[in-house]
Amino acid sequence: xxxxxxxxxxxxxxxxxxxxxxxxxxxxxxxxxxxxxxxxxxxxxxxxxxxxxxxxxxxxxxxxxxxxxxxxxxxxxxxxxxxxxxxxxxxxxxxxxxxxxxxxxxxxxxxxxxxxxxxxxxxxxxxxxxxxxxxxxxxxxxxxxxxxxxxx
Numbered sequence: 001x002x003x004x005x006x007x008x009x010x011x012x013x014x015x016x017x018x019x020x021x022x023x024x025x026x027x028x029x030x031x032x033x034x035x036x037x038x039x040x041x042x043x044x045x046x047x048x049x050x051x052x053x054x055x056x057x058x059x060x061x062x063x064x065x066x067x068x069x070x071x072x073x074x075x076x077x078x079x080x081x082x083x084x085x086x087x088x089x090x091x092x093x094x095x096x097x098x099x100x101x102x103x104x105x106x107x108x109x110x111x112x113x114x115x116x117x118x119x120x121x122x123x124x125x126x127x128x129x130x131x132x133x134x135x136x137x138x139x140x141x142x143x144x145x146x147x148x149x150x151x152x
Contacts, residue, residue: 002106020101023103030088050098084105
């Protein structure tokens with residue numbers, strides 16, 4: 001009998017940031033989820049702009065319109081104006097996007113009109129979570145097996 005060993009040459013992971021479309025009315029508040037304590041920056045691209053600007057960095061003091069929740073990983077922009085309309089990106093320590101929020105500020109917004117639409121990759125639940133966990137478990141076993149075989 002012939003024994004064959006197969007080694008994993010590479011593993012490819014694809015990670016997507018959270019993408020959300022929100023509509024708010026003037027004077028309302030926008031709560032940006034930072035998702036993790038590794039989120040270090042929020043940048044903003046205004047509706048009529050072509051340049052990203054720094055809106056917030058971890059460690060910044062709260063201001064009149066911008067407040068970081070003391071416990072939760074959330075940043076609130078208060079008393080929205082039409083000039084707040086645009087794209088907000090939450091970035092990690094490597095400058096990678098953790099989340100992207102496209103905000104529109106509409107004069108005729110009502111409570112029923114406020115919505116969040118997940119544009120891509122909704123948060124997995126139920127069987128999808130079990131499947132993802134199974135894949136990670138199998139991948140962990142394969143990596144450990146490779147490390148043991150490499151030592152031999």
